[in-house]
Amino acid sequence: MMKELKEILNTVLREKTGYITFLTGAGISAESGLPTYRSIDGIWIKGTRYHRPEEFGTYRYFSQNQEEVWQYNLFWKKMIEEAKPNPGHLALTEIEKLLGSRFRLITQNVDGLHQEAGTKEVYEIHGSKHQVRCSKECSEPLEFPENVPAKEYTEDLMPEDIDHLKCRKCGNWLRPNTLWFDESYNEKNYYFNTSYGIADHTDILFVIGTSGSTALPVGIVETVKIRAQWIVLINPESDTYFDAILKGSKTLYSIRESSSVALPQLGNIIEEILK
Structure with missing residues (x-):
């Protein structure tokens, strides 16, 4: 499966100029004990x-x-x-270094582990417990x-x-x-407009450890889907809302691995392509 993903990434990295975006949810921090x-x-x-x-x-x-x-x-x-950053968090930090200005990370997580791992371009769409x-x-x-x-x-x-x-x-x-249940997304605290702007300029979206149960992440995925860009689901679970809304999509690629396993492999693929 990683061979096919390598071919997709090779096209995205060499022939396109848009963002390579990562959308993370609670699953990536579960391996840190949260x-x-x-x-x-x-x-x-x-x-x-x-x-x-x-x-x-x-x-x-x-x-x-x-x-x-x-x-x-x-x-x-x-x-x-x-909690401490796990290999998935650390791999994203290395991927950011490889991709430079094309890298974007949108997270539903409020734990700050991405920043603790060293990632710079982080948009916390549900706020921060810090x-x-x-x-x-x-x-x-x-x-x-x-x-x-x-x-x-x-x-x-x-x-x-x-x-x-x-x-x-x-x-x-x-x-x-x-963000609480009876509140709405906004740009000031939760990067609402920024997130849709990123989605509008994304060539490939990696959706990592999130089930698709909140509105803005679903909107991001649907925006990328409408634009017929690649969406890669990284999640050991296979019955999420994202699986349902993307079923049958020709630009969907699924990796049924944990983020701490899949993301270091992804980083190695990107590094090999960019050599």
Whole structure:
């Protein structure tokens, strides 16, 4: 299968000039120990102790239960701090060096592992757990307060934690700089227009470790599909929404491997072609 992909990439790299774009989801970080969202053991399948995620993961719920939501997010902070980039993340960093200005990486992930691995051109379309912003939108996003520690899920917020999680400008609660279920994509925080612009100029799109359950990633894939450009699915699962909407496409190529296996191989192919 990699021989056929090499032929496709050879054409793209030598005869075209558009972007070589990578769209990543939670699957690429699963091998770093971070749970995915919609797998059998995923966060959004299990929910929290008391609520389904479509209720809990909303601005509406946060506006009434700030301490509970922050307790959950400080547990997420702990998981992220313990996670390290895996071979898939590192391979993308090397691929970026090989492709230069043609490389684009759009990620649904909020963990920052792509940047930790050294990748520069990263568009976080669901935001970042490494940032906060005022819940009343009175200021720009800020880096996560250094004096608010990560916690176990059972640990309560301390008074000093609450103080540091308040906006210094207006006094309202800070919130995670991430997209919730009852919010819409926009350009300012989530690169909505930028993502479609990238899709419009993409020659080959690699879709890695994502099931296609959110609107903007689906829009990106459908845009590339309409333009009849190559789409490569890298995912050990074969029953995702992307598999369904791309079924029968003549420009679809599937790799049923984990990203930590497939991406280093892909990097080797690109390096060989560009020699």
